[in-house]
Amino acid sequence: MKIIVAIKQVPERDARIRIDSGNKWIDLEDVEFSMNESDAYALEEALQLKEAHGGEVIVVSAGPERAGKTIREALAKGADRAIHLQSSDETELAAYDALGVARLLAASIQDEKADLVLTGLQSDDLGLGQTGVILAELLGLPHASLILKIEVAGNGLKVLRELEDGWFQHIELATPAVLTIQSGNTKLRYATLMGIKKAKTKEVRVIAVADLVASDPSLKPTAPSVVLDQVKLPHKQRSTQLLGGSPAEAAAALVEKLQFEVRVI
Amino acid sequence: MSSVLVFLEIKNREISRISWEAMAAGHQLAASLGVPVDLAVVANRDNPLLQTIHGKVPRTVYAIDDPLLHDYTADGYTTACAQLIEHAKPTYVVFPHTYQVRDFAPRLATRFQQTLISDVTGIEAGPAFTRQLLQGKLNASYHHSGSEVCFLSIQAGAFRADAAEAGSTAVEPFLPKLDATQIRTKPGEPFRASAQTVDLTSAPILVSVGRGIKEEANLPLVQELATALSAELAASRPICDAGWLPMERQVGSSGQTVAPKLYLAIGISGAIQHLVGMKGSQCVVAINKDENAPIFEVADYGIVGDLFEVVPALTTAVRKVKS
Numbered sequence A: 001m002k003i004i005v006a007i008k009q010v011p012e013r014d015a016r017i018r019i020d021s022g023n024k025w026i027d028l029e030d031v032e033f034s035m036n037e038s039d040a041y042a043l044e045e046a047l048q049l050k051e052a053h054g055g056e057v058i059v060v061s062a063g064p065e066r067a068g069k070t071i072r073e074a075l076a077k078g079a080d081r082a083i084h085l086q087s088s089d090e091t092e093l094a095a096y097d098a099l100g101v102a103r104l105l106a107a108s109i110q111d112e113k114a115d116l117v118l119t120g121l122q123s124d125d126l127g128l129g130q131t132g133v134i135l136a137e138l139l140g141l142p143h144a145s146l147i148l149k150i151e152v153a154g155n156g157l158k159v160l161r162e163l164e165d166g167w168f169q170h171i172e173l174a175t176p177a178v179l180t181i182q183s184g185n186t187k188l189r190y191a192t193l194m195g196i197k198k199a200k201t202k203e204v205r206v207i208a209v210a211d212l213v214a215s216d217p218s219l220k221p222t223a224p225s226v227v228l229d230q231v232k233l234p235h236k237q238r239s240t241q242l243l244g245g246s247p248a249e250a251a252a253a254l255v256e257k258l259q260f261e262v263r264v265i
Numbered sequence B: 001m002s003s004v005l006v007f008l009e010i011k012n013r014e015i016s017r018i019s020w021e022a023m024a025a026g027h028q029l030a031a032s033l034g035v036p037v038d039l040a041v042v043a044n045r046d047n048p049l050l051q052t053i054h055g056k057v058p059r060t061v062y063a064i065d066d067p068l069l070h071d072y073t074a075d076g077y078t079t080a081c082a083q084l085i086e087h088a089k090p091t092y093v094v095f096p097h098t099y100q101v102r103d104f105a106p107r108l109a110t111r112f113q114q115t116l117i118s119d120v121t122g123i124e125a126g127p128a129f130t131r132q133l134l135q136g137k138l139n140a141s142y143h144h145s146g147s148e149v150c151f152l153s154i155q156a157g158a159f160r161a162d163a164a165e166a167g168s169t170a171v172e173p174f175l176p177k178l179d180a181t182q183i184r185t186k187p188g189e190p191f192r193a194s195a196q197t198v199d200l201t202s203a204p205i206l207v208s209v210g211r212g213i214k215e216e217a218n219l220p221l222v223q224e225l226a227t228a229l230s231a232e233l234a235a236s237r238p239i240c241d242a243g244w245l246p247m248e249r250q251v252g253s254s255g256q257t258v259a260p261k262l263y264l265a266i267g268i269s270g271a272i273q274h275l276v277g278m279k280g281s282q283c284v285v286a287i288n289k290d291e292n293a294p295i296f297e298v299a300d301y302g303i304v305g306d307l308f309e310v311v312p313a314l315t316t317a318v319r320k321v322k323s
Helices: A037-053 A067-077 A098-112 A131-139 A193-199 A209-215 A247-260 B017-033 B048-052 B074-088 B099-111 B216-228 B237-241 B307-322
Strands: A002-006 A009-011 A033-035 A056-063 A081-086 A116-120 A143-153 A156-162 A167-174 A177-181 A204-208 A226-232 B004-008 B037-042 B060-064 B092-096 B117-124 B128-133 B138-144 B150-154 B170-174 B185-187 B205-209 B232-235 B262-266 B283-288 B301-304
Touching (some): A002 A037, A033 A067, A037 A067, A037 A116, A037 A143, A056 A098, A098 B099, A116 A131, A131 A143, A131 B099, A143 B074, A247 B301, A247 B307, B017 B037, B017 B092, B037 B074, B060 B074, B092 B099, B099 B117, B216 B232, B216 B262
Parallel strands (some): A056 A081, A116 A177, B004 B037, B037 B060, B092 B150
Antiparallel strands (some): A009 A033, A156 A167, A167 B185, A226 B138
């Protein structure tokens, strides 16, 4: 089975949040990056499928040069090769909305004719939660989202989909198909030393975004339909009373509130 | 003529609460634009649930009906909704941000060469749409450019459902042209993983634990506090994914939605998926080492500090006043 996994490099979860001077994103100085969490689970599912049924795992990632580090990490974990859809800087891809980026990704993978395309459920940074589903429509493939488990069944797949409130369902679909993977159903592997060594020799095909757009003008970001105007720190929905002092003092103050104001003790 | 078209979702044999909230968002948007609101539900025209539609009165209720829509599939819903949109020609299409909508609405928007503005928490003049970035640590304001139809999904709890108004609405059946070969997935019956033995929704006090607890071996720390408070123990998703607590104790969009008298969030940063499951709590207390954690946006009381110091101190203090 030939499997493509779309992965995204995102700021670390505990990255410090300072709004940049353009008011459109955070200041990336001193920010550490990592593989988006649900994408890491998508990669793990792909590697497990390959181990069970054979085939090839190809990762694709759109991002500036720094994303190369996350691509190497995926190769070190066992992906066979990679496509890096490289933006020239931190802002080039910001001119595209989710559909625009998905079009670029689709253009960079369609010649691969993969049996399965996996993405994470949503990114930890923009949180749009759409790339996989849009890719399915652009590639003309069926899809299923919020997937926890993939089994090969006959000529197709049987997948476990998460519903709300603790419910689940199975879905059967033929390949080729696109699945978006939910985090948490399996244990993520670590790269081995051997894997890290091997990754250095694996193929990473770099496609510059500008070159891809030059080859197909319909990919141009002339009119994204959805435009980000500005970012702000959130308003507080409730006014939080912070209780300070030593742990014992803060605890005593809280117990007093719970006793006399919230009245739950 | 332009309009706002709101899709309502039927779940557990009723029109879901988040659908009413999406409807309120749709009415707010329509009022600012001076255009009418139409509603759409996948249901037979005689479905009695259509009579439960309340709140501000819409112009038309479309009952989208076809045997191929009885079980949800992304292909079936995408095609049927696309046909209704071509028929009704709305300027805005508004969805509740449910798992089902997340599954097909991006596909539907793509069919119109558009991008869904997902998980909207506010609508301001413009119209400008607010949604959260970086797990709730940042708000972003978006606008839609061009004159084509714009797709939105509305986050749970972001809008208050409108009070009922008198008036009658015409139900108009909409029969899409569907063919079984267009539906490429075969959905199975929904099921629950295991019998529920804990009912978090009836507990007056919940002590809820998140990633900050670091290791399974540290759980007794919060269990002791829960016992001291006579509270049920709950958790955010990563704790249940790791198998440290059973899934039935999970609060959030994929777990339970709770509204206890007291919700004590320990080491929980407060990603949207968690907040939608607990922000209706009467009192929220957050203990977290990161003062910028989004959980503090919904907390009434907060302690910024190391939970490994604060929680034992709190357990001791609770025991002291209770004895």
